[in-house]
Amino acid sequence: MITNITFKVWVIGQTEEVFLDYEKYLNRMDFYNQRRFICEITGHSALTFFEALKSEMEGSKDVDKAFPDALREPVLRKVQFSTISRIDNLDFFPGEHVTVLLSDGERLNGSIREKAKFPAAADQRAFSRYFVTLTNRPGEEALVDDEHVQRDRKSFTKQMLRSFIKNTVTREAWTGAPWLVKDKIAKELHIDTRVPAHLQHGNRVAEKRATLAQKKGEQDGSLLSFMTTPRLPQLQPKSHKSKLTQQQIARNKHQQFLNYQQALAENPSFAGTPVPFVNPATQFVNHFDNHYRGLQPIAAKGSAKPPPPPPIKYPIEDLEVKPAHDGTNRPRLKYLSWDTPAGEESDNKSCGILMESVGPLLETWNTLNVYCEIFLLDSFTFDDYIQALQIASQGVDCELHAEVHCSALKLLVQSEKEGGKVMVNLPALIEEDSEDDQSTNGTSTLPTPTPEPEVKTTGRATRSSLAKSDVTDAKPESNRSHSTTLEIKNHRAAEMLAEYGWVDRLRRRDFRDGGWEIIIVGLLHQLSLNNRYQKTCEELLTKLAPVDEEPNQETARTQYGKLDINLRVKVVQIICMLTVETKVVRGYMEECSEQMTGFRKEKIEWQRSKKIAIEELRVLNEERKILLPDNSPPSPEITSIDDISMPDIEDDEVADSDDEDPRSGRSLRRGNDRAAERKRKREAEEKEKKEKAESAAKPSKVSNQFKKILKDMEKKKEVIKECEEQISTLENDLREADCPRTKVLGKDRFWNRYYYMERNGMPYAGLPTSSTVDAGYANGCIWVQGPDDLEREGFIELPEEDNKQYRKIFQMTIPERKKMEEGPTSVYNANQWGYYDDPDAFDMLIGWLDVRGVRELKLRKELQAQREHIVESMQKRKEYLAQAEKKYESNEQSNRMSTRTKTYVEKPQYRCAEWENDMAKDELGHIHSEQPSRARKVAKKTPLPTRDTRAGNKGKPLTRQGSRYNF
Numbered sequence: 003m004i005t006n007i008t009f010k011v012w013v014i015g016q017t018e019e020v021f022l023d024y025e026k027y028l029n030r031m032d033f034y035n036q037r038r039f040i041c042e043i044t045g046h047s048a049l050t051f052f053e054a055l056k057s058e059m060e061g062s063k064d065v066d067k068a069f070p071d072a073l074r075e076p077v078l079r080k081v082q083f084s085t086i087s088r089i090d091n092l093d094f095f096p097g098e099h100v101t102v103l104l105s106d107g108e109r110l111n112g113s114i115r116e117k118a119k120f121p122a123a124a125d126q127r128a129f130s131r132y133f134v135t136l137t138n139r140p141g142e143e144a145l146v147d148d149e150h151v152q153r154d155r156k157s158f159t160k161q162m163l164r165s166f167i168k169n170t171v172t173r174e175a176w177t178g179a180p181w182l183v184k185d186k187i188a189k190e191l192h193i194d195t196r197v198p199a200h201l202q203h204g205n206r207v208a209e210k211r212a213t214l215a216q217k218k219g220e221q222d223g224s225l226l227s228f229m230t231t232p233r234l235p236q237l238q239p240k241s242h243k244s245k246l247t248q249q250q251i252a253r254n255k256h257q258q259f260l261n262y263q264q265a266l267a268e269n270p271s272f273a274g275t276p277v278p279f280v281n282p283a284t285q286f287v288n289h290f291d292n293h294y295r296g297l298q299p300i301a302a303k304g305s306a307k308p309p310p311p312p313p314i315k316y317p318i319e320d321l322e323v324k325p326a327h328d329g330t331n332r333p334r335l336k337y338l339s340w341d342t343p344a345g346e347e348s349d350n351k352s353c354g355i356l357m358e359s360v361g362p363l364l365e366t367w368n369t370l371n372v373y374c375e376i377f378l379l380d381s382f383t384f385d386d387y388i389q390a391l392q393i394a395s396q397g398v399d400c401e402l403h404a405e406v407h408c409s410a411l412k413l414l415v416q417s418e419k420e421g422g423k424v425m426v427n428l429p430a431l432i433e434e435d436s437e438d439d440q441s442t443n444g445t446s447t448l449p450t451p452t453p454e455p456e457v458k459t460t461g462r463a464t465r466s467s468l469a470k471s472d473v474t475d476a477k478p479e480s481n482r483s484h485s486t487t488l489e490i491k492n493h494r495a496a497e498m499l500a501e502y503g504w505v506d507r508l509r510r511r512d513f514r515d516g517g518w519e520i521i522i523v524g525l526l527h528q529l530s531l532n533n534r535y536q537k538t539c540e541e542l543l544t545k546l547a548p549v550d551e552e553p554n555q556e557t558a559r560t561q562y563g564k565l566d567i568n569l570r571v572k573v574v575q576i577i578c579m580l581t582v583e584t585k586v587v588r589g590y591m592e593e594c595s596e597q598m599t600g601f602r603k604e605k606i607e608w609q610r611s612k613k614i615a616i617e618e619l620r621v622l623n624e625e626r627k628i629l630l631p632d633n634s635p636p637s638p639e640i641t642s643i644d645d646i647s648m649p650d651i652e653d654d655e656v657a658d659s660d661d662e663d664p665r666s667g668r669s670l671r672r673g674n675d676r677a678a679e680r681k682r683k684r685e686a687e688e689k690e691k692k693e694k695a696e697s698a699a700k701p702s703k704v705s706n707q708f709k710k711i712l713k714d715m716e717k718k719k720e721v722i723k724e725c726e727e728q729i730s731t732l733e734n735d736l737r738e739a740d741c742p743r744t745k746v747l748g749k750d751r752f753w754n755r756y757y758y759m760e761r762n763g764m765p766y767a768g769l770p771t772s773s774t775v776d777a778g779y780a781n782g783c784i785w786v787q788g789p790d791d792l793e794r795e796g797f798i799e800l801p802e803e804d805n806k807q808y809r810k811i812f813q814m815t816i817p818e819r820k821k822m823e824e825g826p827t828s829v830y831n832a833n834q835w836g837y838y839d840d841p842d843a844f845d846m847l848i849g850w851l852d853v854r855g856v857r858e859l860k861l862r863k864e865l866q867a868q869r870e871h872i873v874e875s876m877q878k879r880k881e882y883l884a885q886a887e888k889k890y891e892s893n894e895q896s897n898r899m900s901t902r903t904k905t906y907v908e909k910p911q912y913r914c915a916e917w918e919n920d921m922a923k924d925e926l927g928h929i930h931s932e933q934p935s936r937a938r939k940v941a942k943k944t945p946l947p948t949r950d951t952r953a954g955n956k957g958k959p960l961t962r963q964g965s966r967y968n969f
Contacts, residue, residue, distance in 0.1 A: 016055055038792065042168050062169045069166045070158060072097035072114075075191045077163070081171055082193055083180045083201060089163070093117070094132055094151060102134050103150045112136040112144065114151075159592055176203055320751035320855030321797065321819075325812060331825035332850050333843040335786060335836030338363075338388075343788075343834045346827055354392070359568045360835040362575040363388065364759065364785065369578045370406060371780065372741050372763040376590050377409040377581075378922045378930070381768035384759075384781045385883065386914040391570050393912055395563040401929065402917045408513050408930035409922070410577045411521060413584050415508040422509040425584040429531040493543040495527035498553035504528075511933040516559025518931065522573060523547055523558050529576065538572055545569060594739045601739065605732040612725035619718040622711055629708045737762050747868070748861030750851065752820050753789035753797060754829060756861060758868055766871050767878070773918040782879030783837040784844060784872065788829035839880075841873045886913040 012027035013020050014034070021027035034051035041047075041054045043061030076095045094100060094114055102110045112134040132151055134144045170187050173179045180201045188195050199205055336349045339357040355363070367387050374381050382402060394403035416423045504524025507517060523546050530539035545565060551557045565573075581587055740762040747756040759781040760766045768780045789798065798816050800808065805815045812819070820828065829836050838844050848865050851858040865872070889911070919929045928934055 016052060043165055058169075061165070065162065065165045065169050069162060070098060072099075073158075074166075075193070077166070078170060078183050078187065078191060079193060081167060081181050082183050082188075083198060085178055085180050085201070087181075092163075093130060094148075094153075099154070100132075100134065100151050101154055102136070102144050102146055103152065104144075105150075110136050110138060110144070115143065155589065155592065159588070160595065161588065161592075174203065178206060179203070316854040317856045317859045318854065320852070320857050321816060323751070323852055323854045325814070325819055325823065326852075330850065331823050333838065333846040334825060335827035335829070336839065337827075337836055339835075343828060343830055344826075353388075354566055354568070355388075356568050357835070358833055359571050361787075361833060362571045363391075364757075364835070366571060366574045366578050367781075368744055368759055368763070369582070370410070371768070373581075373587060373590065374764075374769065374921070376587055377413070378919075378925055379405060379409045380772045380774075380917065380919050380921045381764065381780065382772070382774060382914075382917050383768070383777050383779065383879075383882070384783075385879070386774065386917055388567070389912060390914040390917075391567045391574075393914070397563075398912075400912070400914060401919065401931070402914050404513075404518070404931040405919045405922070405929060406574060407522065407577070408518050409919075410574070410581050411508060411518060411525075412511070412930060413581045413586060414525070414577070415505055417511060418509050422505075424505065425586070426580045427583065428528055492540065492549065493547040494549055494551075494553040495523050495543050495547040498547050498555075498558065499524045499527065500553075511930075513931050513933055516555040516562075519546075519562040520555045520558040522562070522577075526573070526576070535576065538576070542569060542573060591742050594741050598736055598739045601732050601736045605729055605736070608725050608728045608732065612722055612729070615718050615721045615725065619715060619722065622715045622718065626708070626711050626715065629711065738765060747784075747864045749857045750861060751855055751858055752816075752824065753793040753857075755787040755789075756865075757785040757787065758872060759783075759785070760871070760875065761868065766875065769921075771920065773920050774916065777882040778878035779875040779882065782875040783839045784847075786829060786836045786838070788831045788834045790832040794831060839876055841876050844869075844872060844876065883913075 009022070011020050011022060012024060014027075014030065017034075019030065021030065037048045037050055039047075039049050039051050039054040041049060041057040041061065043058050043065060046054075046057060049057065072095050077089075077092070080089065080092075094117065096114050096117055098114050100112060100114060102112055104110065114132050115135050116133040118131045129147055131145060131147050134146060134151065136142045136144060171181045171183050173181045180197065182195065182197070183191075183193050185195060187193075337346070337357070338350055338353070338360050339355045340348050340350060340353060341357050342348050343357070364384075367384050370377060370379060370387075371381050386402060387406075390400045390402040390406070394400040414424065414426050416425065498520060504521045504527075507521050507524075513521075523543065526535075526539040526542050526546070529535040530543065546558055546561045547553060548557075548561065551561070562570075744757065744759065745762050747758055747761065749755055760779075764780060766780065767778050768775060788794075798820065800816060809815055814822070827836060838847060844865075848862060848869070851862040851865075853859045853862055922929050
């Protein structure tokens with residue numbers, strides 16, 4: 003307690019922290035101002051503490067307002083004291099608004115009045131029934147079970163449930179800690195906050211210690227009992243075959259007692275501390291009694307040697323594995339950008355791509371391909387995407403370049419037919435000049451996660467009037483945003499959109515002749531009011547709407563054609579980030595999540611069927627083994643005896659021939675008898691073989707049963723094969739439906755991340771209906787990203803003391819080890835990227851990974867599991883680029899056509915120009931960038947056959963999820 007009221011203190015109001023030392027206060031403020039915090043509600047990262055706190059407060063208000071009141075208390079009571087981070091089943095509760103599914107397929111809205119739960123019985127599972135009051139039918143109720151009632155996705159989603167739970171519960175930072183509802187909310191809902199004894203930290207620790215002590219005691223006790231168990235002499239008499247009389251039994255008992263007394267007299271130790279019994283025949287080889295009786299053992303000279311250290315149990319922390327000083331290092335990385343992390347030679351010197359643009363290029367390409375069914379955009383390769391952003395200009399038309407922008411812009415604002423509603427939150431969405439009623443177009447002011455400058459307007463305001471008021475009212479006020487002044491000086495975006503606003507253009511899908519370019523100018527101008535986008539948008543607007551050009555549509559088109567690829571990818575990145583916030587994309591994610599649940603259940607059923615079939619096959623195989631000796635295949639039948647060579651009787655046969663002239667001096671005795679005996683033996687053998695063949699040809703009960711077992715085994719093998727095919731197909735469907743985020747393959751010892759973009763969310767070679775499906779790949783590279791700042795500062799760039807300790811153990815620091823083991827090419831932070839596109843380098847990378855480390859063991863397993871697909875995509879990429887390069891060279895030679903007076907040069911043919919948006923043509927009848935001025939009929943196409951079970955690229959329906967999205 004501070005008694006001196008004149009003492010200076012420094013206070014942080016948001017956290018209510020009080021400091022007496024100014025240096026500590028400054029250090030704390032520096033920590034809070036670092037962009038290392040994450041908003042738990044929205045998931046936004048790279049925020050300061052105060053920004054994250056404000057975002058969480060605003061997000062929590064939105065979540066509390068949107069979450070159904072009827073579910074608040076039941077959900078929190080279910081979560082309270084739970085030790086798992088998952089809610090598998092969420093029942094329906096009274097007061098909740100639901101949709102009732104009638105038996106005839108009709109859907110009715112209502113609210114649950116009463117709920118009844120029925121426990122599981124011997125012949126049925128547990129279930130619930132609900133009385134639902136129907137909204138559209140006053141006075142009527144419906145009695146339904148779990149299968150005929152569901153929640154409305156518009157009012158309740160899994161994401162909303164996750165956000166609500168994150169906002170209302172917490173738990174301590176120890177393993178197995180239970181989830182606890184926050185005290186303020188628990189008091190409001192009267193939820194008990196007293197943690198049960200078995201879930202308290204102290205009791206859990208004591209229980210673990212007791213268990214370990216018990217195990218240790220059992221081990222020690224077993225060892226000591228083995229060493230100290232006394233063994234008395236055998237006192238039992240020998241058994242007799244005959245039955246003993248009562249006198250003999252009594253005599254034997256008396257003799258046993260006398261023997262026992264004699265043993266105690268000769269060895270008194272049996273009556274005191276027990277000692278092990280030593281067999282006289284083995285006392286000199288007993289490991290527990292290696293010295294003579296009655297002599298003290300000789301003490302060892304000097305102190306006892308310490309026991310050797312226990313062997314290392316791998317895997318361990320990767321950087322604790324001893325370096326291999328054998329000169330091997332990681333295969334050389336390639337760089338997409340012309341600037342490299344450490345000044346190494348780049349593989350793409352003339353591409354014009356900066357290193358800071360590689361990450362956004364991968365991010366936007368992945369978003370457009372994963373959600374291509376939402377955008378109505380044919381999938382395309384990463385190489386074609388880069389080329390389209392590079393070559394598109396006013397003189398070179400590229401359909402891929404225009405379709406990427408137009409398809410993404412259409413998700414931000416609905417068309418006029420759909421209502422024209424703006425689907426994203428914008429910082430200051432001001433109503434446009436229009437004769438229509440503005441209350442119907444959905445362009446009301448929406449909240450923003452960051453503080454925005456307030457603009458005072460009276461009556462109806464337009465973007466032009468807003469710009470004029472900014473010019474006339476520009477004063478050095480404290481609450482005036484500095485970005486407005488910069489906007490007037492650096493660009494003329496507001497004047498470019500004075501008469502025809504970008505929202506109205508987008509509603510009417512006015513994309514032709516620079517229409518989508520000027521829409522982008524308007525979108526960037528409005529986003530520049532957001533502090534998050536301000537710097538990037540101002541940089542782009544100075545290029546798109548310069549002060550020395552006329553503010554019109556043609557200027558926007560011309561200036562966008564002059565942008566380089568680094569600025570264009572920033573535009574696409576901003577648009578893609580906005581599309582992810584729309585309800586359409588969120589709904590697509592929810593649908594994919596539900597489909598993945600269905601795929602998992604179906605996969606479990608097939609795995610269960612496979613297990614049953616394998617067990618039945620094993621039983622059949624055992625039966626086959628029992629019948630095998632009697633049904634072994636017969637020996638091959640000999641058709642002619644003359645074909646067999648018999649050297650042991652050849653000479654005798656010659657001598658016995660009647661046609662031969664006998665030239666031998668004398669004949670052998672009994673020669674004729676031996677020949678006749680051999681003849682009889684041959685006849686007997688032939689007869690026996692014929693009998694065996696006849697018996698084998700006749701069907702028997704045993705052979706029929708054996709054949710039946712073989713047929714059943716073949717059927718079971720076919721069932722197992724079918725199960726394996728279905729399981730493989732479902733695993734592929736699960737991979738393609740996993741679209742919320744790009745999964746990392748793993749990390750190496752220096753915390754570099756490895757990505758294979760086709761790993762999840764898309765087919766390995768793009769959609770099978772794409773116009774460039776012949777390329778056979780989508781990305782075709784393994785991408786390597788450097789460690790983030792926390793990992794770099796915490797594990798690589800250690801303090802001086804930790805570096806000294808590491809050098810003492812391994813004779814080098816971690817940065818020195820990184821340079822030695824990675825070779826000349828490295829990435830040092832999360833903004834730097836390299837890649838592998840060669841199968842040989844990929845195999846060398848797998849060999850370089852050390853399985854003794856935890857991270858590299860997991861990464862190696864993942865790379866080996868995906869190796870077949872990765873190598874195939876790398877090879878397809880090489881073939882595709884080589885073929886395109888060869889075609890380009892041949893076209894370049896034949897492009898020039900000479901006439902009498904002039905030489906005409908045709909436009910160069912680029913690889914990306916072969917791409918066409920067939921998906922939009924099939925669904926809309928036209929591509930996005932060429933919206934027709936009047937409606938035209940679209941010829942109906944014969945629907946492709948679909949099937950319930952997916953089969954990868956063979957027989958795959960039009961979409962991965964079997965449905966289309968129309969916009």
